[in-house]
Amino acid sequence: MAGDRVSEFEAERGRLMAVAYRMLGSRSEAEDAVQETWLRYAGALGDPAARAEVRHLGGWLTTTCARICLDVLRSARVRRETYPGQWLPEPLVTPLGPAPEPDGFAPDPAERAVRRDQLGTALLVVLERLTPEQRVAFVLHDVFAVPFGQIAEALGTSPEAARQLASRARRAVNAPGAPRHTADPAEQQRVVSAFVAATESGELDALMRVLAPDVVLIGDGGGHFPAARRPIAGADKVARFTLGLFGQAGRYGQRVRARPVLVDGALGLQFEAARDDGQVLRLVSAFAVDRGRITGIFNQLNPEKLTRLADIDAGDGWPPRW
Incomplete structure:
Protein backbone atom coordinates (compact mmCIF):
# COMPACT_ATOMS: atom_id res chain seq x y z
CA MET A 1 0.00 0.00 0.00
CA TYR A 83 19.06 41.51 -3.27
CA PRO A 84 22.30 43.08 -4.55
CA GLY A 85 21.49 44.46 -7.99
CA GLN A 86 19.00 42.99 -10.43
CA TRP A 87 17.34 39.64 -9.83
CA LEU A 88 16.85 36.93 -12.45
CA PRO A 89 15.47 33.41 -11.97
CA GLU A 90 17.71 30.39 -11.61
CA PRO A 91 17.84 29.18 -15.23
CA LEU A 92 16.83 25.70 -16.32
CA VAL A 93 19.55 24.90 -18.87
CA THR A 94 19.44 21.95 -21.26
CA PRO A 95 22.22 21.27 -23.79
CA LEU A 96 21.01 20.86 -27.36
CA GLY A 97 21.53 17.21 -28.21
CA PRO A 98 22.20 15.79 -31.66
CA ALA A 99 18.64 14.43 -31.86
CA PRO A 100 16.35 16.38 -29.57
CA GLU A 101 12.78 15.41 -29.02
CA PRO A 102 10.15 17.14 -31.18
CA ASP A 103 9.50 19.69 -28.44
CA GLY A 104 13.24 20.30 -28.04
CA PHE A 105 13.23 19.44 -24.35
CA ALA A 106 15.15 17.02 -22.18
CA PRO A 107 14.24 13.30 -22.34
CA ASP A 108 13.77 12.89 -18.60
CA PRO A 109 10.01 12.97 -17.79
CA ALA A 110 10.36 15.26 -14.78
CA GLU A 111 12.61 17.68 -16.68
CA ARG A 112 10.21 17.61 -19.63
CA ALA A 113 7.27 18.41 -17.35
CA VAL A 114 9.10 21.39 -15.87
CA ARG A 115 9.73 22.81 -19.35
CA ARG A 116 6.60 21.76 -21.22
CA ASP A 117 4.77 25.02 -20.61
CA GLN A 118 7.78 27.31 -20.49
CA LEU A 119 7.56 30.55 -22.42
CA GLY A 120 11.13 31.52 -21.68
CA THR A 121 12.88 33.64 -19.08
CA ASN A 174 0.70 41.91 -21.23
CA ALA A 175 1.45 45.53 -20.32
CA PRO A 176 3.47 47.67 -22.75
CA GLY A 177 7.18 47.54 -22.11
CA ALA A 178 7.31 43.89 -21.09
CA PRO A 179 9.79 41.90 -23.23
CA ARG A 180 7.85 40.01 -25.90
CA HIS A 181 8.72 36.42 -26.75
CA THR A 182 6.67 34.88 -29.55
CA ALA A 183 9.25 33.30 -31.86
CA ASP A 184 9.22 29.63 -32.77
CA PRO A 185 12.47 27.61 -32.49
CA ALA A 186 13.48 28.25 -36.13
CA GLU A 187 13.14 32.00 -35.75
CA GLN A 188 14.94 31.94 -32.42
CA GLN A 189 17.92 30.19 -34.01
CA ARG A 190 18.02 32.60 -36.93
CA VAL A 191 17.91 35.68 -34.69
CA VAL A 192 20.34 34.44 -32.05
CA SER A 193 22.75 33.34 -34.80
CA ALA A 194 22.62 36.86 -36.24
CA PHE A 195 23.24 38.27 -32.76
CA VAL A 196 26.34 36.07 -32.37
CA ALA A 197 27.65 37.03 -35.82
CA ALA A 198 27.19 40.74 -35.16
CA THR A 199 28.81 40.47 -31.73
CA GLU A 200 31.76 38.58 -33.18
CA SER A 201 32.27 41.14 -35.94
CA GLY A 202 32.07 44.04 -33.50
CA GLU A 203 29.87 46.01 -35.91
CA LEU A 204 27.52 48.24 -33.95
CA ASP A 205 25.06 48.79 -36.82
CA ALA A 206 24.79 45.06 -37.52
CA LEU A 207 24.09 44.33 -33.87
CA MET A 208 21.48 47.08 -33.62
CA ARG A 209 19.61 45.59 -36.58
CA VAL A 210 19.10 42.42 -34.53
CA LEU A 211 17.77 44.33 -31.52
CA ALA A 212 14.28 45.74 -31.11
CA PRO A 213 14.24 49.52 -30.48
CA ASP A 214 12.90 48.95 -26.96
CA VAL A 215 15.13 45.98 -26.13
CA VAL A 216 16.05 45.59 -22.47
CA LEU A 217 19.11 43.89 -20.97
CA ILE A 218 19.14 42.61 -17.38
CA GLY A 219 22.19 41.15 -15.64
CA ASP A 220 22.18 39.25 -12.34
CA GLY A 221 25.60 39.15 -10.70
CA GLY A 222 24.27 38.43 -7.23
CA GLY A 223 26.92 40.71 -5.76
CA HIS A 224 29.68 38.37 -6.98
CA PHE A 225 30.45 40.18 -10.24
CA PRO A 226 29.88 43.72 -11.47
CA ALA A 227 26.52 44.09 -13.20
CA ALA A 228 24.32 47.02 -14.04
CA ARG A 229 22.08 47.78 -11.06
CA ARG A 230 19.25 48.75 -13.37
CA PRO A 231 18.05 47.37 -16.70
CA ILE A 232 19.76 48.76 -19.79
CA ALA A 233 17.11 49.84 -22.28
CA GLY A 234 17.25 50.79 -25.96
CA ALA A 235 19.02 49.22 -28.94
CA ASP A 236 21.97 51.63 -28.96
CA LYS A 237 22.77 51.27 -25.26
CA VAL A 238 22.31 47.49 -25.24
CA ALA A 239 24.44 47.08 -28.38
CA ARG A 240 27.30 49.19 -27.01
CA PHE A 241 27.18 47.41 -23.65
CA THR A 242 27.25 44.00 -25.36
CA LEU A 243 30.18 44.87 -27.59
CA GLY A 244 32.02 46.35 -24.62
CA LEU A 245 31.46 43.19 -22.63
CA PHE A 246 33.03 40.98 -25.26
CA GLY A 247 35.77 43.48 -25.98
CA GLN A 248 36.66 43.57 -22.30
CA ALA A 249 36.93 39.80 -22.24
CA GLY A 250 39.46 39.96 -25.05
CA ARG A 251 41.52 42.72 -23.48
CA TYR A 252 41.92 40.82 -20.24
CA GLY A 253 43.09 37.70 -22.02
CA GLN A 254 39.99 35.68 -21.28
CA ARG A 255 39.33 32.67 -23.45
CA VAL A 256 35.64 32.47 -24.20
CA ARG A 257 33.85 29.25 -25.02
CA ALA A 258 30.15 29.04 -25.74
CA ARG A 259 27.43 26.70 -26.88
CA PRO A 260 23.75 27.09 -27.70
CA VAL A 261 21.42 25.68 -25.05
CA LEU A 262 17.79 25.78 -24.06
CA VAL A 263 17.17 28.26 -21.23
CA ASP A 264 13.74 27.82 -19.68
CA GLY A 265 12.62 26.17 -22.91
CA ALA A 266 13.88 28.89 -25.28
CA LEU A 267 17.14 29.14 -27.22
CA GLY A 268 19.98 30.74 -25.28
CA LEU A 269 23.75 30.63 -24.87
CA GLN A 270 26.03 29.23 -22.18
CA PHE A 271 29.46 30.85 -21.82
CA GLU A 272 32.69 30.06 -20.01
CA ALA A 273 35.56 32.52 -19.85
CA ALA A 274 38.94 31.27 -18.59
CA ARG A 275 41.02 34.09 -17.16
CA ASP A 276 44.79 34.21 -17.00
CA ASP A 277 44.66 33.48 -13.26
CA GLY A 278 42.85 30.20 -13.95
CA GLN A 279 39.46 31.33 -12.67
CA VAL A 280 36.52 30.29 -14.86
CA LEU A 281 33.63 32.70 -15.15
CA ARG A 282 30.26 31.33 -16.22
CA LEU A 283 27.36 33.09 -17.85
CA VAL A 284 24.00 31.98 -19.21
CA SER A 285 22.23 34.32 -21.63
CA ALA A 286 18.53 33.94 -22.34
CA PHE A 287 16.73 35.80 -25.11
CA ALA A 288 13.23 37.01 -25.82
CA VAL A 289 12.55 37.18 -29.55
CA ASP A 290 9.59 38.80 -31.31
CA ARG A 291 9.08 39.64 -35.00
CA GLY A 292 12.63 38.83 -35.96
CA ARG A 293 14.34 40.92 -33.28
CA ILE A 294 15.56 40.46 -29.74
CA THR A 295 13.35 42.23 -27.21
CA GLY A 296 15.11 41.02 -24.07
CA ILE A 297 18.55 39.72 -23.04
CA PHE A 298 18.87 38.16 -19.59
CA ASN A 299 22.42 37.49 -18.40
CA GLN A 300 22.74 35.23 -15.36
CA LEU A 301 26.22 35.52 -13.81
CA ASN A 302 25.45 34.66 -10.19
CA PRO A 303 27.46 31.45 -9.53
CA GLU A 304 25.00 30.45 -6.81
CA LYS A 305 22.36 30.07 -9.53
CA LEU A 306 24.61 28.22 -11.97
CA THR A 307 25.70 25.26 -9.87
CA ARG A 308 23.80 22.75 -12.03
CA LEU A 309 25.44 23.71 -15.31
CA ALA A 310 27.17 20.98 -17.27
CA ASP A 311 30.71 21.81 -18.38
CA ILE A 312 31.19 23.05 -21.91
CA ASP A 313 33.09 20.63 -24.12
CA ALA A 314 36.76 21.37 -24.68
CA GLY A 315 36.13 21.50 -28.42
CA ASP A 316 33.64 24.34 -28.11
CA GLY A 317 34.81 27.89 -28.62
CA TRP A 318 33.67 31.25 -29.85
CA PRO A 319 31.58 31.62 -31.94
CA PRO A 320 29.42 28.68 -30.78
CA ARG A 321 28.69 25.77 -33.09
CA TRP A 322 25.09 25.26 -34.13
Whole structure:
Protein backbone atom coordinates (compact mmCIF):
# COMPACT_ATOMS: atom_id res chain seq x y z
CA MET A 1 0.00 0.00 0.00
CA ALA A 2 2.77 2.44 0.95
CA GLY A 3 4.58 1.64 -2.29
CA ASP A 4 1.42 2.44 -4.26
CA ARG A 5 1.15 5.84 -2.54
CA VAL A 6 4.76 6.63 -3.33
CA SER A 7 4.23 5.64 -6.97
CA GLU A 8 1.12 7.80 -7.19
CA PHE A 9 3.01 10.80 -5.86
CA GLU A 10 6.00 10.21 -8.12
CA ALA A 11 3.66 10.20 -11.10
CA GLU A 12 2.67 13.76 -10.11
CA ARG A 13 6.15 15.02 -9.22
CA GLY A 14 7.06 16.37 -12.65
CA ARG A 15 3.88 18.42 -12.92
CA LEU A 16 4.31 19.73 -9.38
CA MET A 17 7.88 20.78 -10.22
CA ALA A 18 6.57 22.66 -13.25
CA VAL A 19 3.98 24.46 -11.12
CA ALA A 20 6.42 25.29 -8.31
CA TYR A 21 9.21 26.48 -10.60
CA ARG A 22 6.91 28.81 -12.50
CA MET A 23 5.69 30.26 -9.23
CA LEU A 24 9.07 30.61 -7.52
CA GLY A 25 11.63 31.09 -10.31
CA SER A 26 14.09 28.90 -8.41
CA ARG A 27 14.66 25.24 -9.05
CA SER A 28 16.04 24.59 -5.58
CA GLU A 29 13.07 26.31 -3.93
CA ALA A 30 10.70 24.43 -6.23
CA GLU A 31 12.28 21.12 -5.23
CA ASP A 32 11.90 22.05 -1.57
CA ALA A 33 8.23 22.95 -2.13
CA VAL A 34 7.54 19.64 -3.86
CA GLN A 35 9.30 17.73 -1.09
CA GLU A 36 7.23 19.56 1.52
CA THR A 37 4.14 18.63 -0.48
CA TRP A 38 5.15 14.99 -0.26
CA LEU A 39 5.66 15.26 3.50
CA ARG A 40 2.21 16.74 3.95
CA TYR A 41 0.70 14.03 1.74
CA ALA A 42 2.47 11.31 3.71
CA GLY A 43 1.20 12.90 6.92
CA ALA A 44 -2.36 13.01 5.59
CA LEU A 45 -2.23 9.29 4.84
CA GLY A 46 -1.72 8.59 8.53
CA ASP A 47 -4.70 10.70 9.59
CA PRO A 48 -8.13 9.23 8.65
CA ALA A 49 -9.80 12.66 8.71
CA ALA A 50 -7.10 14.24 6.55
CA ARG A 51 -6.99 11.22 4.23
CA ALA A 52 -10.70 11.67 3.53
CA GLU A 53 -9.94 15.10 2.08
CA VAL A 54 -7.66 13.59 -0.58
CA ARG A 55 -10.50 12.77 -2.96
CA HIS A 56 -8.66 13.77 -6.14
CA LEU A 57 -4.94 13.29 -5.69
CA GLY A 58 -3.75 15.63 -8.45
CA GLY A 59 -5.98 18.47 -7.29
CA TRP A 60 -5.09 18.00 -3.64
CA LEU A 61 -1.36 17.97 -4.38
CA THR A 62 -1.60 21.04 -6.62
CA THR A 63 -3.54 22.98 -3.98
CA THR A 64 -1.11 21.96 -1.24
CA CYS A 65 1.94 22.82 -3.36
CA ALA A 66 0.41 26.20 -4.27
CA ARG A 67 -0.11 27.06 -0.62
CA ILE A 68 3.50 26.20 0.15
CA CYS A 69 4.72 28.30 -2.79
CA LEU A 70 2.52 31.21 -1.67
CA ASP A 71 4.22 31.20 1.73
CA VAL A 72 7.65 31.11 0.05
CA LEU A 73 6.73 33.98 -2.27
CA ARG A 74 5.55 36.13 0.63
CA SER A 75 8.81 35.62 2.49
CA ALA A 76 10.87 36.00 -0.69
CA ARG A 77 9.60 39.52 -1.29
CA VAL A 78 11.75 40.79 1.58
CA ARG A 79 14.81 38.91 0.29
CA ARG A 80 14.30 40.23 -3.24
CA GLU A 81 14.07 43.82 -1.99
CA THR A 82 17.53 43.50 -0.39
CA TYR A 83 19.06 41.51 -3.27
CA PRO A 84 22.30 43.08 -4.55
CA GLY A 85 21.49 44.46 -7.99
CA GLN A 86 19.00 42.99 -10.43
CA TRP A 87 17.34 39.64 -9.83
CA LEU A 88 16.85 36.93 -12.45
CA PRO A 89 15.47 33.41 -11.97
CA GLU A 90 17.71 30.39 -11.61
CA PRO A 91 17.84 29.18 -15.23
CA LEU A 92 16.83 25.70 -16.32
CA VAL A 93 19.55 24.90 -18.87
CA THR A 94 19.44 21.95 -21.26
CA PRO A 95 22.22 21.27 -23.79
CA LEU A 96 21.01 20.86 -27.36
CA GLY A 97 21.53 17.21 -28.21
CA PRO A 98 22.20 15.79 -31.66
CA ALA A 99 18.64 14.43 -31.86
CA PRO A 100 16.35 16.38 -29.57
CA GLU A 101 12.78 15.41 -29.02
CA PRO A 102 10.15 17.14 -31.18
CA ASP A 103 9.50 19.69 -28.44
CA GLY A 104 13.24 20.30 -28.04
CA PHE A 105 13.23 19.44 -24.35
CA ALA A 106 15.15 17.02 -22.18
CA PRO A 107 14.24 13.30 -22.34
CA ASP A 108 13.77 12.89 -18.60
CA PRO A 109 10.01 12.97 -17.79
CA ALA A 110 10.36 15.26 -14.78
CA GLU A 111 12.61 17.68 -16.68
CA ARG A 112 10.21 17.61 -19.63
CA ALA A 113 7.27 18.41 -17.35
CA VAL A 114 9.10 21.39 -15.87
CA ARG A 115 9.73 22.81 -19.35
CA ARG A 116 6.60 21.76 -21.22
CA ASP A 117 4.77 25.02 -20.61
CA GLN A 118 7.78 27.31 -20.49
CA LEU A 119 7.56 30.55 -22.42
CA GLY A 120 11.13 31.52 -21.68
CA THR A 121 12.88 33.64 -19.08
CA ALA A 122 10.99 36.75 -20.20
CA LEU A 123 7.75 35.59 -18.61
CA LEU A 124 9.47 34.63 -15.36
CA VAL A 125 10.96 38.12 -15.18
CA VAL A 126 7.56 39.74 -15.74
CA LEU A 127 5.98 37.50 -13.10
CA GLU A 128 8.27 39.17 -10.54
CA ARG A 129 6.14 42.30 -10.89
CA LEU A 130 3.09 40.52 -9.48
CA THR A 131 1.98 40.12 -5.90
CA PRO A 132 2.35 36.56 -4.55
CA GLU A 133 -1.42 36.05 -4.79
CA GLN A 134 -1.55 37.31 -8.39
CA ARG A 135 1.37 35.11 -9.39
CA VAL A 136 -0.20 31.98 -7.91
CA ALA A 137 -3.56 32.73 -9.55
CA PHE A 138 -1.99 33.47 -12.94
CA VAL A 139 0.30 30.45 -13.01
CA LEU A 140 -2.39 28.03 -11.88
CA HIS A 141 -5.09 29.32 -14.23
CA ASP A 142 -3.37 30.72 -17.31
CA VAL A 143 -0.51 28.25 -17.48
CA PHE A 144 -1.94 25.06 -15.96
CA ALA A 145 -5.70 25.59 -16.47
CA VAL A 146 -6.61 24.99 -12.84
CA PRO A 147 -10.26 25.98 -12.11
CA PHE A 148 -10.85 29.11 -10.07
CA GLY A 149 -12.64 27.15 -7.36
CA GLN A 150 -9.47 25.17 -6.70
CA ILE A 151 -7.32 28.32 -6.94
CA ALA A 152 -9.57 30.01 -4.38
CA GLU A 153 -9.03 27.09 -2.02
CA ALA A 154 -5.26 27.44 -2.35
CA LEU A 155 -5.41 31.20 -1.76
CA GLY A 156 -8.01 31.09 0.99
CA THR A 157 -10.37 33.39 -0.90
CA SER A 158 -13.46 33.24 -3.10
CA PRO A 159 -13.52 32.04 -6.74
CA GLU A 160 -14.48 35.54 -7.89
CA ALA A 161 -11.56 37.08 -6.00
CA ALA A 162 -9.23 34.47 -7.51
CA ARG A 163 -10.57 35.35 -10.96
CA GLN A 164 -9.86 39.04 -10.35
CA LEU A 165 -6.33 38.28 -9.19
CA ALA A 166 -5.63 36.32 -12.37
CA SER A 167 -7.13 39.10 -14.49
CA ARG A 168 -4.94 41.77 -12.88
CA ALA A 169 -1.90 39.54 -13.33
CA ARG A 170 -2.76 39.00 -16.99
CA ARG A 171 -2.92 42.74 -17.60
CA ALA A 172 0.46 43.21 -15.94
CA VAL A 173 2.02 40.40 -17.99
CA ASN A 174 0.70 41.91 -21.23
CA ALA A 175 1.45 45.53 -20.32
CA PRO A 176 3.47 47.67 -22.75
CA GLY A 177 7.18 47.54 -22.11
CA ALA A 178 7.31 43.89 -21.09
CA PRO A 179 9.79 41.90 -23.23
CA ARG A 180 7.85 40.01 -25.90
CA HIS A 181 8.72 36.42 -26.75
CA THR A 182 6.67 34.88 -29.55
CA ALA A 183 9.25 33.30 -31.86
CA ASP A 184 9.22 29.63 -32.77
CA PRO A 185 12.47 27.61 -32.49
CA ALA A 186 13.48 28.25 -36.13
CA GLU A 187 13.14 32.00 -35.75
CA GLN A 188 14.94 31.94 -32.42
CA GLN A 189 17.92 30.19 -34.01
CA ARG A 190 18.02 32.60 -36.93
CA VAL A 191 17.91 35.68 -34.69
CA VAL A 192 20.34 34.44 -32.05
CA SER A 193 22.75 33.34 -34.80
CA ALA A 194 22.62 36.86 -36.24
CA PHE A 195 23.24 38.27 -32.76
CA VAL A 196 26.34 36.07 -32.37
CA ALA A 197 27.65 37.03 -35.82
CA ALA A 198 27.19 40.74 -35.16
CA THR A 199 28.81 40.47 -31.73
CA GLU A 200 31.76 38.58 -33.18
CA SER A 201 32.27 41.14 -35.94
CA GLY A 202 32.07 44.04 -33.50
CA GLU A 203 29.87 46.01 -35.91
CA LEU A 204 27.52 48.24 -33.95
CA ASP A 205 25.06 48.79 -36.82
CA ALA A 206 24.79 45.06 -37.52
CA LEU A 207 24.09 44.33 -33.87
CA MET A 208 21.48 47.08 -33.62
CA ARG A 209 19.61 45.59 -36.58
CA VAL A 210 19.10 42.42 -34.53
CA LEU A 211 17.77 44.33 -31.52
CA ALA A 212 14.28 45.74 -31.11
CA PRO A 213 14.24 49.52 -30.48
CA ASP A 214 12.90 48.95 -26.96
CA VAL A 215 15.13 45.98 -26.13
CA VAL A 216 16.05 45.59 -22.47
CA LEU A 217 19.11 43.89 -20.97
CA ILE A 218 19.14 42.61 -17.38
CA GLY A 219 22.19 41.15 -15.64
CA ASP A 220 22.18 39.25 -12.34
CA GLY A 221 25.60 39.15 -10.70
CA GLY A 222 24.27 38.43 -7.23
CA GLY A 223 26.92 40.71 -5.76
CA HIS A 224 29.68 38.37 -6.98
CA PHE A 225 30.45 40.18 -10.24
CA PRO A 226 29.88 43.72 -11.47
CA ALA A 227 26.52 44.09 -13.20
CA ALA A 228 24.32 47.02 -14.04
CA ARG A 229 22.08 47.78 -11.06
CA ARG A 230 19.25 48.75 -13.37
CA PRO A 231 18.05 47.37 -16.70
CA ILE A 232 19.76 48.76 -19.79
CA ALA A 233 17.11 49.84 -22.28
CA GLY A 234 17.25 50.79 -25.96
CA ALA A 235 19.02 49.22 -28.94
CA ASP A 236 21.97 51.63 -28.96
CA LYS A 237 22.77 51.27 -25.26
CA VAL A 238 22.31 47.49 -25.24
CA ALA A 239 24.44 47.08 -28.38
CA ARG A 240 27.30 49.19 -27.01
CA PHE A 241 27.18 47.41 -23.65
CA THR A 242 27.25 44.00 -25.36
CA LEU A 243 30.18 44.87 -27.59
CA GLY A 244 32.02 46.35 -24.62
CA LEU A 245 31.46 43.19 -22.63
CA PHE A 246 33.03 40.98 -25.26
CA GLY A 247 35.77 43.48 -25.98
CA GLN A 248 36.66 43.57 -22.30
CA ALA A 249 36.93 39.80 -22.24
CA GLY A 250 39.46 39.96 -25.05
CA ARG A 251 41.52 42.72 -23.48
CA TYR A 252 41.92 40.82 -20.24
CA GLY A 253 43.09 37.70 -22.02
CA GLN A 254 39.99 35.68 -21.28
CA ARG A 255 39.33 32.67 -23.45
CA VAL A 256 35.64 32.47 -24.20
CA ARG A 257 33.85 29.25 -25.02
CA ALA A 258 30.15 29.04 -25.74
CA ARG A 259 27.43 26.70 -26.88
CA PRO A 260 23.75 27.09 -27.70
CA VAL A 261 21.42 25.68 -25.05
CA LEU A 262 17.79 25.78 -24.06
CA VAL A 263 17.17 28.26 -21.23
CA ASP A 264 13.74 27.82 -19.68
CA GLY A 265 12.62 26.17 -22.91
CA ALA A 266 13.88 28.89 -25.28
CA LEU A 267 17.14 29.14 -27.22
CA GLY A 268 19.98 30.74 -25.28
CA LEU A 269 23.75 30.63 -24.87
CA GLN A 270 26.03 29.23 -22.18
CA PHE A 271 29.46 30.85 -21.82
CA GLU A 272 32.69 30.06 -20.01
CA ALA A 273 35.56 32.52 -19.85
CA ALA A 274 38.94 31.27 -18.59
CA ARG A 275 41.02 34.09 -17.16
CA ASP A 276 44.79 34.21 -17.00
CA ASP A 277 44.66 33.48 -13.26
CA GLY A 278 42.85 30.20 -13.95
CA GLN A 279 39.46 31.33 -12.67
CA VAL A 280 36.52 30.29 -14.86
CA LEU A 281 33.63 32.70 -15.15
CA ARG A 282 30.26 31.33 -16.22
CA LEU A 283 27.36 33.09 -17.85
CA VAL A 284 24.00 31.98 -19.21
CA SER A 285 22.23 34.32 -21.63
CA ALA A 286 18.53 33.94 -22.34
CA PHE A 287 16.73 35.80 -25.11
CA ALA A 288 13.23 37.01 -25.82
CA VAL A 289 12.55 37.18 -29.55
CA ASP A 290 9.59 38.80 -31.31
CA ARG A 291 9.08 39.64 -35.00
CA GLY A 292 12.63 38.83 -35.96
CA ARG A 293 14.34 40.92 -33.28
CA ILE A 294 15.56 40.46 -29.74
CA THR A 295 13.35 42.23 -27.21
CA GLY A 296 15.11 41.02 -24.07
CA ILE A 297 18.55 39.72 -23.04
CA PHE A 298 18.87 38.16 -19.59
CA ASN A 299 22.42 37.49 -18.40
CA GLN A 300 22.74 35.23 -15.36
CA LEU A 301 26.22 35.52 -13.81
CA ASN A 302 25.45 34.66 -10.19
CA PRO A 303 27.46 31.45 -9.53
CA GLU A 304 25.00 30.45 -6.81
CA LYS A 305 22.36 30.07 -9.53
CA LEU A 306 24.61 28.22 -11.97
CA THR A 307 25.70 25.26 -9.87
CA ARG A 308 23.80 22.75 -12.03
CA LEU A 309 25.44 23.71 -15.31
CA ALA A 310 27.17 20.98 -17.27
CA ASP A 311 30.71 21.81 -18.38
CA ILE A 312 31.19 23.05 -21.91
CA ASP A 313 33.09 20.63 -24.12
CA ALA A 314 36.76 21.37 -24.68
CA GLY A 315 36.13 21.50 -28.42
CA ASP A 316 33.64 24.34 -28.11
CA GLY A 317 34.81 27.89 -28.62
CA TRP A 318 33.67 31.25 -29.85
CA PRO A 319 31.58 31.62 -31.94
CA PRO A 320 29.42 28.68 -30.78
CA ARG A 321 28.69 25.77 -33.09
CA TRP A 322 25.09 25.26 -34.13
